[in-house]
Amino acid sequence: MLELLQVSNLDSTIRLATPLLLACLAGLYSERSGVFDIGLEGKILIAAFAGAAVGVTMGNAWIALGAAILTSVAFALIHGVACITFRGNQIVSGVAINFLALGLAAVIGNAMFQMGGRSPQLPNEARLQGGDRALFSWMEDLGPVGEAVHNLFFDQSIFVYLAFAAVPFTWWVLFRTRFGMRLRAVGENPAAVDTAGISVTGLRYRAVICAGILCGLSGATLSMALNSGYINNMSAGRGFIALAALIFAKWRPVQAMMACLLFAFLEASESRLQGKEVLGFEIPVQLVQALPYILVVVLLAGFIGQARAPKAGGVPYVKER
């Protein structure tokens, strides 16, 4: 079992946690403002596609990243228009976003590249991969510990640093700024916020846009850092794992990071656990894969603490007349 704690496995954990964490924080902003978002998956996917498609055609990583974020925000705004302006059902809208993203990425991808939904390999200048090896390479000479520290903390893609920096930033925004207070208030009691003369609609739109930006980063991580290019349905349920992590963290940023690290650790360990025995039992790989989902069901059932969603979540706000 000790091999699960090897540097290479921890390194995979950090890299796999990054897209989860970004998506999870996206959900955090949206759901704390009272807008449920099961469309995380779709936004990640369409952002991954946009990043890859623009990266291949333009050959510039920063333009590609911008495209990924803008596309994801556009999808977030569809969700916003449907749920905030037209007071539609947030779950239905989320489901629609997921299908729209899955279908559009495949249809447009095929029309652009004729590769059965894949994008061509991204050129190196359109990827955002490792850190600056030259700057910290001296650490590698410090023996195994230095090498481990270097590999884990100084050789990651920019997305890793962004994602983990976003955790304290999100905490600060939500709990220490006026915007954050209002955002949480609008998720708990929108009528009170409205009475104070603050626009419920405006706040919720801003929260949804924050979610769009973070999902855009999450998708770009997949196609521009972890892989080089777009593969059909490459988000592979990560949006839902992120959702699971969000519930597991009871809608709090630091706990969200822990949950994402835990789920990423499980994902990273899958292949290493294959065929391993614990106390005489062979652990089925499928059980490891299903574990995040099982944990969330157990949590929601109230067997480990109580997960309480923002009170006004899922309810469109109707101003009194």
Place this chain on the structure above:
Amino acid sequence: MNKELPGWVDYGLLPLLNLMTAFIVAGLVVLAIGENPLEAVGHIAYGAFGYGNGVGYTLFYTTNFIFTGLAVAVAFHASQFNIGGEGQAYLGGLGVGLACLGLDHVLPWWGILPFAIAMGALFGAIWAAIPGYLFAKRGAHVVITTIMFNFISYSLMNYLINNFLKVPGNASVQSRTFEQTAWMPKLEWLSGMFPGIQTSPANLSFVLALVACVFVYILIWRTKFGYEVRVYGANPTAARYAGISTTRIVVLTMAISGALAGLMGMNPVMGDQNRIFLDIPQQAGFVGIAVALMGRSHPLWIVFAALLFGMLYQGGAELAFEMPSITRDMVVVIQGLVILFAGAMEFMFRPWIAGLFTMMEKSDA
């Protein structure tokens, strides 16, 4: 927004406008790719209805979508959103398959059928009743738990097929093929009308799907239980005051919903592939959401909505063949648009129509 409008506007005009919007946007996507949308519609229609084999495939997909559409609709009536049709259909397929594997040496298909129906429905029902129970007793939202149950079902089925059902020494991840006597008959009696339909996977499950529609209609609108379900769906608090048990309604409704989704598994397992295989539902559980929304949770409209999606799924294959720049995934786009406009944005046109009516009333006065 809250203005009273005539029934034909709320139940006829507005849904129609929403649906048209969805298809117009889909047409724009086709146009953006550089193809002619009308020509695309022609290919879809020909692929779906132009020849017997195509009609058969259309009916085969329609069968899946009727079952999953009914499943979502039944849950909707109790204001529960069952997104878990996919997992329930997967487990249902397992139930049907186990009945066939266990009895195919003993009984012919019509002897197995009652057991297959019972097992498929039971497995699907259990997979949906657990989230129902967790909601009623523990307050865990059905939306989230059913999503999680979908993923758990993928892992579970993967494990079961790989470790217990797989034929040893065979590389493909599937159970053994059932004895031919256990296969559900094809719709050969329709081959006079549609020559070639017997070569398609369309089978007797289609008729069972129609029977299920009648069952749901009677259940929801003609029984005491159905009345309680609708009362609960309209106002859970009022229902509780009227002495209707939340647990009973939610758990039973979810179980029935899951049973219907589970029966979908019969169509591919007993009617087409004749074995238990990976990914039995193939997205039909999700299409059911679009079908139920489009069919406004009524069995009759669900049949038409399912037929439309069946047509799109089969015609989409033809379309991809005729217009290589458009893939079958276009159907997924249309599905998303239908859910968006007929579901999430169903009130989009209402204020405008209401405004129009106010104007007309004023000019009358």
